Amino acid sequence: MITYSLACNNQHKFDAWFRSAEAYDEQHAKGIVTCPVCGSLKVDKALMAPALARMSADRISVSTGHPMQSEIREFLRAMRKKVTSEADYV
Template identity: 45%
Template sequence: MISFSLSCENDHEFEGWFRSNDDFETQKKRKLVNCPVCGSHKVEKALMAPAVSTGRRQEKIALAVSAQQREALAQLKALSEKVRENSDYVGDKFAEEARKIHFGETEARGIYGEATLEEAKGLADDGVDFMPLPVFPDDRN
């Protein structure tokens, strides 16, 4: 993922994450990129310094969001917390345990844990219903 410094026609500055420059250009043409402050779709890449890793702790990245987006994030976080509170944590055995539940080898119950991308693809191929839980910045502290 590439982080671009962006600005709109009203000189509001913000960041956006994209897979590539082509991804940014495609989304911009489809009017999927807009300013989080004023909603303008006239967005351009701004000059930016390259990111150089110095080994020091990275600064936290701020996200400019509207009141409606903040409320949606708060609801998403509350839902994620509720799912965790009402499920068993199975750690890195998530894929194995999810398959056992799916195929009736163990009691059906809510679980959460970690899975690699390869394990997640395997679960999807096997028809196992699951979904990723969002990780919020303060979940990592």
């Protein structure tokens, strides 16, 4: 089964379930996909977000950051200290 977000030419939006993508295409071509609100036959797929499968918690990796993260932070701290001590209007 597959669900599609659909919209008619009157901007009514609704979801509909189909056996497969091919089943939707067949029904749409035959003109039997109609808007449940106004009965319009001019129905097309609406923009929708893809459904993504979730990974189990034990497979989620957490980024540890850049390999040189501590060196970069230290460099930025030193740069900030230098700029704030030697520059005007900082």
